[in-house]
Amino acid sequence: MIGLGTVITAVILYAMLHFLVALYAYDRYRKGRSIVSNSFVYALSITVYCTTWTYYGSVGRAATSGLDFITIYLGPSLTAFTWWFLLRKIIRITKENNITSIADFISSRYGKSQFLGALITIIAVLGIIPYIALQLKAVATTFSLICHHPAFLIPASLRDSFVANNSGLLFAIFISSFSILFGARTIATKERHEGLVAALAFESIVKLLAFLVVGAYVTFIHFDGFGDIFSRMASRHPQLFDHLTTIAGIGETSYADWATNLFLAMGSIMLLPRQFQIMVIENSSESHIKDAMWRFPAYLFAINLFVIPLAFAGILLSGSNSGADFFVLTIPMNANHPWLALLAFLGGFSAAAGMVIAESVAASTMVLNHLLMPLVLKLKITVFSKLLLTLKRISIFGIVFLGFAYYNIIGQTYTLVNIGLISFSAVAQMAPALIGAMYWRRGNQYGAIAGISIGFSIWAYTLLIPSFIMSGWWHSDLLEKGLFGLNILRPTQLFGLTDLGIYSNALFWSMFFNIGSYLLFSILKEQNETEREQCGKFIDPFKSDEQQDAWETKRLSKPVTIMEFVNLMENFIGEANAHAAISEYLVEHEIDEKGMVSEFELPSLKRYVEKTLAGSVGAAAAKAIVESYLSDIGSQMESFYDAFRSVRSSLEESREALYVRLKSSEIMNKTQDLRLIIHELLELLATEFSFDLIVVRLFDEEKRLTVCCAIDAKGNSINQPDIMPEDDRFISDLLISRRPQFANDTRNLMQHQNLLATPVDQYTAFAHIPIVGEREPAGVLSVFSTSIVGLFTEELLNLLISLAGQLALAVELVDEREAKEKEKAQKDAALLKNAAVAQEMELAKQIQLSLLPESPPNLPGVQIAFLSVAAEHVGGDYYDFFVRDERIVDAVIADVSGHNVGAALIMVETRSVLRAQVNISNSPGTILANLNDLLYDDLTRAELFITMFYIKYDTISQWLTYSSAGHNTPLLYRSSDGSCQLLDAEGLIIGVKSGVLFEEKSILLDPGDILLLYTDGLTETSNSKGEMYGLERLSALLIDLHEEPLQNMIDLIYRDMISFAENFNLSDDVSMVAIRMERSDMDQQD
Amino acid sequence: MKPRIIKHRFLSRLRLKESWIIFFLLGIIMMNYPFLHIFNKSITLEGIPLLFVYIIGGWAVSILVIFLFTHSIKTESDDDTGSGTR
Secondary structure, three states: OEEHHHHHHHHHHHHHHHHHHHHHHHHHHHOOOOOOOOHHHHHHHHHHHOOHHHHHHHHHHHHHOOHHHHHHHHHHHHHHHHOOOHHHHHHHHHHHHOOOOHHHHHHHHOOOOHHHHHHHHHHHHHHHHHHHHHHHHHHHHHHHHHHHOOOEEOOHHHHOOHHHHOHHHHHHHHHHHHHHHHHOOOOOOOOOOHHHHHHHHHHHHHHHHHHHHHHHHHHHHHOOHHHHHHHHHHHHOHHHHHHHHOOOOOOOHHHHHHHHHHHHHHHHHHHOHHHHHHHHHOOOOOOHHHHHHHHHHHHHHHHHHOHHHHHHHHHHHHOOOOOHHHHHHHHHHHOOOHHHHHHHHHHHHHHHHHHHHHHHHHHHHHHHHHHHHHHHHHHOOOOHHHHHHHHHHHHHHHHHHHHHHHHHHHHOOOOHHHHHHHHHHHHHOOHHHHHHHHHOOOOOHHHHHHHHHHHHHHHHHHHHHHHHHHOOOOOOOHHHHOHHHOHHHOHHHHHHOOOOOHHHHHHHHHHHHHHHHHHHHHHHOOOOHHHHHHHHHHHOOOOOHHHHOOOOOEEEOOOOOHHHHHHHHHHHHOHHHHHHHHHHHHHHOOOOOOOOOOOOOHHHHHHHHHHHHHHHHOHHHHHHHHHHHHHHOOOOEEEOOOOOOOOOOOOOOOHHHHHHHHHHHHHHHHOOOHHHHHHHHHHHHHHHHOOOEEEEEEEOOOOOEEEEEEEEOOOOEOOOOOEOHHHEHHHHHHHHHOOOEEEOOHHHOOOOOOEOOOOOOOOOEEEEEEEOOOOOOOEEEEEEEOOOOOOOOHHHHHHHHHHHHHHHHHHHHHHHHHHHHHHHHHHHHHHHHHHHHHHHHHHHHHHHHHHOOOOOOOEOOEEEEEEEEOOOOOOOEEEEEEEOOOOEEEEEEEEEOOOOHHHHHHHHHHHHHHHHHHHHOOOHHHHHHHHHHHHHHHHHHHOOOEEEEEEEEEOOOOEEEEEEEEOOOOEEEEOOOOEEEEOOOOOOOEOOOOOOOOOOEEEEOOOOOEEEEEOHHHHOOEOOOOOEOHHHHHHHHHHHOOOOOHHHHHHHHHHHHHHHHOOOOOOOOEEEEEEEEOOOHHHHHO | OHHHHHHHHHHHHHOOHHHHHHHHHHHHHHOOOOHHHHHOOOOEEOOEEHHHHHHHHHHHHHHHHHHHHHHHHHHOOOOOOOOOOO
């Protein structure tokens, strides 16, 4: 026998155990050694699905209507088949988007609609309040049963005590405090409630164990196993047995009810706010789904195994099925097993506690984010983070006590099972929108709102109101007569659909109109921008982010700094969380060296801030918060001007971009004229993108950026200044970074100086793009727009960069080609010039040759021959003969230093001067001295000098008079002794010094003597070994050849020299004059 | 060797998304009219009603099938569609 004290102590101890389990799990979680993050606990926590409705209600229903209770568990068991795809997808989407509840999930998908979130929250709260009431009722009723049962020794005076009468209230207080303590510790993002989950798992074990122990006791100890109970039932109550073990007799009605229950249960396991909270929000790893998929159905299977035996046992023991809702408790009590009864009570207590805790936490999140948050934002309250937590706690309390109120006002009369199914039908209204959210791209906000609200209205009309009427709380003849007395509008037989159960009727019509409106409105209306963006995240959550957003299509009209975003977040989630969140973002994204966020990065940062806030306040509220903040500081999200006007296919470039690329490469290939290319390219850009000014500046040799082409939108040329890079800070930045410099709204620019190439006062948007290929930047492409703010998307800039790159290649090609052509022209010119010079030289050579004697003078007593070969076209060698009279002949040989044109000219001058001097004087010495004086100035100026040998020969007297101006000593062959001697005379080279005297020598010659005058080209010619031809070789040859005809002789000498030089190129002019003395006639006459 | 190959083949079929959907739909069909109507008779097997046996038995089989399904995910080890531990 157990007294009231024992019961209360047991309950209090059990409640404390709850706290301990939760505290332990929370502590472990904070230390990073979670006991909750495993698939066992996950599966157990999901069984929060099994409430007192299962624990007591299943037996009650089995005893009254038979097997159909099982549909409530068979349904979720079938749904588990889909979890690996469906649940995993939901979890992935939830984690990616920081979703906080099922209302958040659906409203996020449909454009973060605040209205939709609020609608779902209201439905969910209205749907679950009766359900919470049911739990409170179960605890209160079972407690009162214990208090009044003789199995417990409770004095009559205590039976009406405060505790006994207000057990429902006390339970509500306990439950709400527990939920607040473990379900609303902080408002922080991404935090799971591990203490809470641990408590739920613990409760799940207790309720299963309690039920199994009671079931096993009754089945195997009180009775003799399943067969015994069934056969006794069959013999004692054959009619009832048939009724309970088959589905209602004739007609398909009850099959329809069966199917209705099955589908309601299949949906509820996913849609009930607490199921979503536990299965999705509290999930710590997707891999836990795998084991939960079979463990959860197995749990359901186990907890239902003894339901029928218990129901039959209850009927057998009490004789009827009245009070069957509490057979689980009353059978042990009536069998006088108070401890067993206490265990059964605690099991029911667990089932109730788990449900209320999970449901109130889930619902409070929804109420806070979707009902209270919009109000808070409207009222512009600034101290958020504390306020939010308080509001959340109040919400939990409020929800539990709404349930308590419902229980007190109308819940007393209605049986347990029905309340549960009403809740199921309410949340089922979210099913079409939820499934559509993940699998139907076109499903939109209007469809979701219409479907849910119409479905919900029909639910209220066909289920909620009838339940009020049936409970007797509201007296109306609506059920019999229908709305406005129209028979066809009777709630339970809507549109004349009779013979269908109340739930089937409600489910059919609500789903028919729900799905119908969802489809209809989704097809009729277009999605808005946010929806389209969200749609991708929900339908393809397994795609990475990069694949999803090819280009930003939005921009912030006024840039926001990182710090401003951080301050915003601090208001809602506290300083520490805000800083942690932003640093996580900065690590993940490339932020440029100045710590500035690029214009294209801002929308992404804004989204991140929104997502972070969404983790605390839900997506719809987060969107509203960020947007109202932006509008406060005068910034807003606005679309980039869509330069690519056509509908873009999500991942690829728009058709316009491809068209422009195609056209531009056509232009580049069509011609090689750079100016034409640039002009056509600019015209293409002007017509395609309606730029108001396009300028291409290219670097010239002085590193000046000169305007190559500048046109307006109509293609007319516009005057633009040439600039130096430092004249415009955008240009100089661009040349350093080689990145485009642009502004989408020049009104935001702070500085206006140093912008020669950027007329910001005339244009609202501009971009400078470097024309840079493989080498140094070749120039700058600048585009301007007068009116379109937000013209430059990343996509458009990338296109312009690529066009500029192509242009750079074209410029480089043209440069290369020009350089080659220039080089070639220079070469040609040089060749041409050379040819002209060569021609001139040839002419000069002819002239020079004509100045030399054509033939030797014919004079008796002397025989003369000569030879002259110039190394170049013109030479500096000179020889001449002057026949003074019949007996005297003068001969001269000279060599002007060098053998170029200068030397040739001097030779010509020398010849003229000499010819004049010959007539004035007849002494070789005097002639040379005069010549020296006359030529000295010219020679000094030309830096040339002359060696010369002058002879005068009297053919009669045979005296040879000679003078030398530093010339090579001529060779004289003496016929008398066959030897060679050198003729030498003192004398300086002409042109070294003026006023020089020249020695004059005379020698008497014999007939047969040969005088060989030559220039140094002959003796100084060298062969490949470096040996010189030399005087010795020459004089030996002269001796050998003295009998040869004179011309023949010098030809042979020349040939000998050539063969000596071994085809070595002549480096100097070679000239020879040979004179052979002969016996003159006069001499013979003597 | 042979049973192992059969087991492997069977499990690899279970990996297909289609198999899951087929079994899911099959479960719904078999737990509804008209399948239920076949067993909805006042007959007992060893004293236990036929419909009860059918439902409990069918349920147990469905749990076993899910167990095999999850087992097939395990044998698949860690490919992309497998454990997404995050």
